[in-house]
Amino acid sequence: MTATTLFPAARETPATTARRHPRIVSIAGSDPSGGAGIQADIKSISAHGGYAMAAITALTAQNTRGVQQVHVPPAAFLRAQLDALSADITIDAVKIGMLGSAEVMEAVGGWLAQTRPAAVVLDPVMVATSGDVLMPPEALAALLALLPHTDLVTPNIPELGALLGRPEAGDWAQAVAQGRELAAAHNVRVLVKGGHLPGEACLDALVEADGTVHEFTAPRIHTANTHGTGCSLSSAVATLQAQTGDWVESVRTAKAWLVGALESSAVLEVGAGAGPVNHLHGLWGSAAPALDSFSRLLWNDCAPQRQAIFGLEFIRELAAGTLHRDHFAYYLAQDALYLGAYSRVLARASALAPTEAEQKFWASGAQGCLDVELALHRDWLSRYPIESPQGPVTKHYVDHLQAVAFAGTYGEVVAAVLPCYWLYAEVGRVLHADYLRYDGAHPYGSWLETYADDDFAQATATAIGFLDGAARNGSGAERARMREAFAHSAQYEVDFFDAPHRQLGAPAARP
Known part of the structure; x- marks a missing residue:
């Protein structure tokens, strides 16, 4: 229909309503x-x-x-x-x-x-x-x-x-x-x-x-x-x-x-059924998170994953010194395969980074991954030889990181790679404290000592700071994607530590 008004003189046309x-x-x-x-x-x-x-x-x-x-x-x-x-x-x-x-x-x-x-x-x-x-x-x-x-x-x-x-x-x-x-x-x-x-x-x-x-x-x-x-x-x-x-x-x-x-x-987290849309995403997108509020949000988000990691047999047995050598060898082999791909994703973060300091940081991280991979092959895998093709968890984790690196923004890539820093550092902090209380020669002592690296702790803090900076500069929609990318990587960290037992089973069940 063509709508008209009862009192035309008292009402505004669309052209005038646009001005208020x-x-x-x-x-x-x-x-x-x-x-x-x-x-x-x-x-x-x-x-x-x-x-x-x-x-x-x-x-x-x-x-x-x-x-x-x-x-x-x-x-x-x-x-x-x-x-x-x-x-x-x-x-x-x-x-x-x-x-x-x-x-x-x-x-x-x-x-x-x-x-x-x-x-x-x-x-x-x-x-x-x-x-x-x-x-x-x-x-x-x-x-x-x-x-x-x-x-x-x-x-x-x-x-x-x-x-x-x-x-x-x-x-x-x-x-x-x-x-x-x-x-x-x-x-x-x-x-x-x-x-x-x-x-x-x-x-x-x-x-x-x-x-x-x-x-x-x-x-x-x-x-x-x-x-x-x-x-x-x-x-x-x-x-x-x-x-x-x-x-x-x-x-x-x-x-x-x-x-x-x-x-x-997804940022609203309302209800257990069909949740609402984010009506005010434009307004909230312009309100950048202050200081470290975004990283604190992600840390709270991954509380279930942090709890799950310390409940895994692999982590408990590694801390106790009872981890079977085959499980440890499988973990090392998968870690070496993972780090090769992870270095390329860090290089992508360097390419997307908005500042020279961030470019240098991620480029250095990419080189560090390659150095660690060589050390794994040279020092540890020579002692724990195992032929291990890329496992399903490693593949899925790498595929996720590469998908974000290929299609995501700088903030999304940083969010995707951060759990490998942050959760690894948290595991290291706890395991190293347990190792220091261990009575006798720990079979994985020299490995656990690497967890206490001060430089890695400082690198983790730097990466968290870059994440918060990217969140402040991004839109509300981008922050939602950053949160999703971080959540996926956090879960893959859990699955990665659990993979040796899932893939190899209990030692007594194998010939």
Whole structure:
């Protein structure tokens, strides 16, 4: 439809609303977990520079794992909320989400007919991300009756099929065809969202009432944190439309923002189910972590891995001097293979480093790895000869490091290589203290003495400092990737120490 206003002289056009913060009303249900509904809308509107207002249609008892209960207040009270807003405040756009009953939908439709807002976006919330049904089937006719008051409707694939009374589309072409059918039948724009379809590309299409299609594509973000994506996208589009007056541009910008919100969602760590997107990633991305707060965050993150390392048979037996020579030889052989690849990743860090000091540090580390590898072959492996091809853990660890080195930023590479410094230094600190208390000649004493190297401890502290510097200079999304790269490497450190026992088994079980 082409929306007009009841009092044109008292309202601003899109061109004038762009000069201030547009006032957006969200008409939706409440999500106490904060990831969807009114709470998500307020964050999304605020993230795009809008002033968020809300009229609550339903109260839910829900979290990231599902919806437990829904309470729908009287429709008359919702209408009272809406009338109070429009009697006092100029409304630049409306986003409509969960409407819990036909009576609520009729109340909203009556208010829209009277106030005729400049832009109305309807997100037909029928099924939650968790799979919970949020709208009774008999309310479908009342929902369709809202479309004449709507500029844009944003169904996902199942909702699009439900609005047409058809099975959900099985592929993208069928979804776009259903979008055209809905747009033509109700003279409304339809944003067809392809997130439910398989594939590495995530397609959306803005379908005009005349059948014109504008497609948008983005890489699929593999994350479980998808709670409230529909709410967040639709409220972002409504806010942007109030500023730009251009539906195509509004959808394009909102989609790009949602990609960033999904990419950085892991930093929130909310709930055990489908977590929320990071609505404020742009704001938080500009707030750099102070001093060593990022490295302290990573150290806390890897507490389970640190605990797991000291519970491993390999570490306990190494400290006690009871480690079987074959297990030790396997570890040495794998370490030599690992260090050859690790040196190349450190060289990559040197190439990406922003300062001369960092370049020299990582280049020196790369050379040091080669020196250690030669020493392993010359001094230790000559005493513990073993023919050991690259083991599965070594391969996976090296593949991870090389993947980050090939595609990651400087900060990501530093985060990926740091556990080899930091966790090794922590193991060394503990094992060397145990060695000093050992009574008698320790069979691995000269090896354990290398753990107490002051230069390595200082190098570890320097690497941690470079990590914090990279985190301060990076974006929120980059810090999320740094955190992920560090977490993977930390787990590989555990697996690397555990590999001798896993690959060779108990000594008594071998011939």
